[in-house]
Amino acid sequence: MSRAILCPSCGGSIEVKAAGYTVTVACRHCGSVLDVANPDVAVIKEYHEKAAKLPLPLGSRGTLFGTQWEAIGFLERQAGGYAWGEYLLFNPYAGYRWLVHSDGQWQFGTMLTDLPRETGGWGEAGWRGEVYRGEDEPVTIATTRVIGEFYWRVQAGEMWVARSYERGGASLSREWREGEEVQWTHLVGVPGRLIDAFVRPQGPDLARPEPARPRPDEPRMDEHKPGFFSRLWQDGADRRTSLWDMAKLLLVTIFAAFFLLSALTSGGDGVRGEGQVTIDGPTARITVGPIHLARAHQFVTVKVAASDFTNRWVDLDYLLVNRATQATIPASATIEYYAGRDSDGDWSEGSHHTSTRFSQVPAGDYDLLVEAEAKRWNDPRASNYTPPMPDNPWGIGGVANAAAPEAEVISLGFLVEPGGFPLGFWWLIVALAAVPLVVFYAYRASKTAVYGEHSR
């Protein structure tokens, strides 16, 4: 038995696994942070976002060091522009542990109750008769994202100072902040295959996010209302007045802004890469590089084109890694395309390409590490919908395997370009340049009203 609550923010059902210990729950449906220390669940901070798809989904269970653990909480933390994940593991007989996921490596963390002793001006720490050496200066760690349940009142934005001591493959991490007790954690590496062996939770709302398909009653993207500029164009064309001159000016402004920004932001040639990802298959890892960035700071644009597919989505996690410093910048993107037929007729949504921009990237040689996962989306209303079948649940070879369809693969082409101008800036320049013209037009219009003049 576990305690079940309803999220007061989104109404979603949440199972509290460590009932009695858990103080804070970050709703896995909407991300709102809830206080469950008391019988009345209260919203601490409201969010309306989809829970991130994690490399180890919450609810996953697996065995490490002879004990079965369930991942019940996740923290995204950052220090100095570098981000990593920390999973809170729970077993009612063994308490809590941490599983740190950083740079594709996993570490198992145990909170210490017998505290190490720091000696030699923080250069060393002694624990259980062994000496650990201080590696770096203390760093400030910010918690940037929380999902799941925690035994303390966690919140995004929490800051801790941390210092790490190493000995062989193990480390001691000392974290502290004003007004709180010092926390010591002992960390040892765990082979990734042990984490791969964790049993992921079943059920669509746990394992994957809702695809971003619009409901049929929502307006479609391609039926957008005319924007400010097209309306201006329309006005000009209707009146056939001196506004035509204004439109010409506007056109010149737009091109000038375009060239200005292109000149400011372009630099160097693009680097290409490619890879493939299997639908509902393992995570594909693709590396694109080296990418040489010459300017002190610049934009880097990643363009991805995928082979044709329908009712699939591809999640892309990017890590731009500086070869010299190993500093990383994370980003993510999704390519999705859905189509079908409902009471309104045929519909389609999405595209087969995407573009992502990193800003303020310092000079250096970089690699782009890509983790791609592709998923199948079944339209429950479509007539050809077939419920997903478990893959050969009894492990019987032969017949079941022979009937299995061939794995479907999506090919991905990558183009990483230094530069790439932000469209938002371009429109801003255009809009600013247009202000005097609009003012002039408004002035003219008011004169027209007073004197009854017509330019026609």
Place this chain on the structure above:
Amino acid sequence: MANNTCPQCGAPVPMRSGGMPYAVCGYCQTVIAREGMRDIGKAALLPYDISPIQLGTGGAVDGARFTVVGRVRWGWADGAWNEWLLQLSDGTTRWLGEAMGQFQILAEREDVAARLPADIALGFTLDVDGQSLTATDIKTVTCLGAEGDLPFPTPADWQVESVDFRSPTGAALSVQRDKVGVSAYVGRYVELPELRPSRLRAVEDWVMPDNLAETGR
């Protein structure tokens, strides 16, 4: 033969420990004074928690066997914890503190309580058994419920001031103070398998680890 039924609802109130003056009815949460089986109030209904300990859990500590005979649950704004009363075979008692998945064995120390000043501020230090302990946390806590046999009554609205002391070596001192008096408990962290527990609670959906399921027999 002693009357061991609840004065309020008539349910049996088994005597788990011979020496405890109070008990909480497991059916109606009536707090009962054993002497005369008098109804002296109501305890709060214990909220569900996932603790592996239960009344009747056995084990070994400080060279003696123990049985869990009672529990008090405490809560404050940022959480809650359990204190399980252990009746030892040598006639003494200990408390098994259970917070955030970690366990502490605590022994009541009247000599330490007698040395405490009337006011304790954060940073106050006290030497106990050669260890320097510092007050690191002071908060007001509320009794969230109780069960079994207990050395004190546990009314639903009972509030105490709780002060936690820590040493760099992990030794702990817990001081609880209310209108009636002050108690001091000196503790150390333990791992559950060290206690060689038996009759742990079977938590649904979880397999009891081998090192806990096979010991203590």
